[in-house]
Amino acid sequence: MAGLVAQGVSLAYTGVGRDTVALEHFDLSVAEGEPVAIIGPSGCGKSTLLLLASGMLCPDAGRLLVGGKEVTGPRLATALILQDFGLLPWKTVFHNAALGLEVRRVTRAERRERAMSSLARVGLAEFVDAYPGELSGGMRQRLAVARALALDADLLLMDEPLSALDALTREDLQDLLLELWRQRRHTCVLVTHSIEEAVFLGRRVIVLSPRPGRVSAVVDNPRMGEPGYRNTSEFYERCVELRRLLAEEGAVGALVDRETGRVEVGEGA
Amino acid sequence: MRGWRRKTIGYIGAAIAIIVLWQLGALAIDSRALPGPVPALTAFSTAFWSDLAPHLAASTWRVVAATALGTVLAVPLGLMLGRSPRADAVFAPLVFLIYPIPKVVFLPVLLVLLGLGDASKIVLITLIVFFQLLVTARDAARAIPAGSVLSVRSLGAGRLDVFRHVVIPAALPDIFTALRIGTGTAVAVLFLAESIGGTSGLGYYIVDAWGRLSYDAMFAGIIGMALLGVVIYELLELAEARLCRWTRVER
Numbered sequence: 002m003a004g005l006v007a008q009g010v011s012l013a014y015t016g017v018g019r020d021t022v023a024l025e026h027f028d029l030s031v032a033e034g035e036p037v038a039i040i041g042p043s044g045c046g047k048s049t050l051l052l053l054a055s056g057m058l059c060p061d062a063g064r065l066l067v068g069g070k071e072v073t074g075p076r077l078a079t080a081l082i083l084q085d086f087g088l089l090p091w092k093t094v095f096h097n098a099a100l101g102l103e104v105r106r107v108t109r110a111e112r113r114e115r116a117m118s119s120l121a122r123v124g125l126a127e128f129v130d131a132y133p134g135e136l137s138g139g140m141r142q143r144l145a146v147a148r149a150l151a152l153d154a155d156l157l158l159m160d161e162p163l164s165a166l167d168a169l170t171r172e173d174l175q176d177l178l179l180e181l182w183r184q185r186r187h188t189c190v191l192v193t194h195s196i197e198e199a200v201f202l203g204r205r206v207i208v209l210s211p212r213p214g215r216v217s218a219v220v221d222n223p224r225m226g227e228p229g230y231r232n233t234s235e236f237y238e239r240c241v242e243l244r245r246l247l248a249e250e251g252a253v254g255a256l257v258d259r260e261t262g263r264v265e266v267g268e269g270a
Numbered sequence: 271m272r273g274w275r276r277k278t279i280g281y282i283g284a285a286i287a288i289i290v291l292w293q294l295g296a297l298a299i300d301s302r303a304l305p306g307p308v309p310a311l312t313a314f315s316t317a318f319w320s321d322l323a324p325h326l327a328a329s330t331w332r333v334v335a336a337t338a339l340g341t342v343l344a345v346p347l348g349l350m351l352g353r354s355p356r357a358d359a360v361f362a363p364l365v366f367l368i369y370p371i372p373k374v375v376f377l378p379v380l381l382v383l384l385g386l387g388d389a390s391k392i393v394l395i396t397l398i399v400f401f402q403l404l405v406t407a408r409d410a411a412r413a414i415p416a417g418s419v420l421s422v423r424s425l426g427a428g429r430l431d432v433f434r435h436v437v438i439p440a441a442l443p444d445i446f447t448a449l450r451i452g453t454g455t456a457v458a459v460l461f462l463a464e465s466i467g468g469t470s471g472l473g474y475y476i477v478d479a480w481g482r483l484s485y486d487a488m489f490a491g492i493i494g495m496a497l498l499g500v501v502i503y504e505l506l507e508l509a510e511a512r513l514c515r516w517t518r519v520e521r
Contacts, residue, residue: 056424081424101425
């Protein structure tokens with residue numbers, strides 16, 4: 002239903018003096034229900050790809066298909082979670098969670114039911130009347146996830162959703178995202194700067210080259226989602242492999258020993 | 271409730287401090303033109319219902335009506351200019367040509383055109399409030415982070431939804447600040463307008479008492495002016511507390 006296909010997509014931003022090519026002849030195919038992580042150096046067009054997939058931008062050339070239909074504007078069952086969570090500080094937790102339903106003209110009773118149940122799912126049921134300013138970073142991220150859940154989205158697009166969180170909160174939220182995916186099996190495209198996050202949440206990890214963005218490598222990660230995967234040697238090996246690929250793209254370099262291929266696995270790229 | 275008690279105590283304390291300083295000033299200057307607080311407050315309480323109240327009511331009506339009118343006209347227009355570069359390109363030069371002119375210079379024109387009654391005063395104050403709010407609303411709408419708009423648009427929101435859920439609430443705190451400043455200016459200009467034309471309002475009352483050399487009554491009018499200011503300020507506080515609850519949450 003909600004697989005994502007990009008066919009020969011190009012997009013350039015018009016800037017002062019010169020244009021910046023974000024994506025050029027970009028191809029990608031994400032199967033329905035597949036969790037994919039996209040990683041690459043800054044400015045490789047990762048965020049642009051998500052904006053295109055969510056219908057917020059139109060490609061200069063090529064096309065994007067979601068569930069077999071060409072994307073021409075925001076789609077009802079696509080949820081986009083941004084880096085700064087996209088919460089509105091003047092709305093309570095409840096109204097933030099219900100916002101997507103409200104602009105889609107869902108009836109009040111159904112809004113209430115769906116928002117409350119999605120807030121309960123992310124553990125925010127007790128905070129419905131609080132404002133985002135009263136929440137911790139992790140709770141705000143949970144709220145952003147609840148908003149996507151309330152939409153009953155079958156395609157979840159996430160742009161570095163956890164990058165503002167501390168390491169512990171971040172693992173906690175990664176577990177939550179994985180758990181939700183296990184339960185719902187939605188199609189999921191996660192853009193991240195963190196190697197471990199990509200390996201933890203992507204059944205396929207796609208490495209992009211710098212501007213203009215192209216797929217430079219794909220790492221298959223079939224054991225993703227198995228209990229305790231984070232602590233296996235295979236998880237570690239995937240991280241190492243990914244770091245080497247990124248080093249070749251010039252995204253990381255300092256931490257790679259080129260002779261032995263040994264890599265320090267740390268937080269972020 | 272605790273807030274109310276603290277506020278009441280604050281006002282009582284401030285009133286006592288002013289009365290003490292006033293008494294000291296009156297003693298030091300020792301002039302008929304500056305009566306002490308006792309004769310002034312006596313004149314205020316005796317004249318209030320018989321004489322002062324209708325003037326206070328007239329002034330309050332003018333400020334409230336003009337502020338409401340100015341807000342209703344300026345805020346939607348200002349927010350629209352702030353969000354639409356094309357409309358802004360056309361209207362902003364017009365606004366900024368007129369904005370620096372002190373609106374009070376139009377008082378003679380308005381008195382001639384609209385007469386000495388309510389209309390001329392309300393229009394003058396509306397002009398003042400209008401321009402202050404227009405500029406504030408426009409700037410507030412321009413300053414809204416693109417991310418807030420993007421996240422709501424990605425949920426499928428149209429232009430009107432973006433206004434309702436993002437632009438208006440984001441600009442409200444700034445609009446209340448502009449209202450506080452604007453009404454302050456408005457009361458000052460109202461005094462001038464009422465003292466020049468007409469036979470009602472606190473401005474008329476004060477200048478009339480001055481003409482009769484009745485300084486106690488004049489100060490009763492000044493106390494009325496202070497009350498007017500407090501009432502407007504507190505009404506705005508109340509409205510802001512209701513509409514902008516999120517700015518008062520503690521982290």
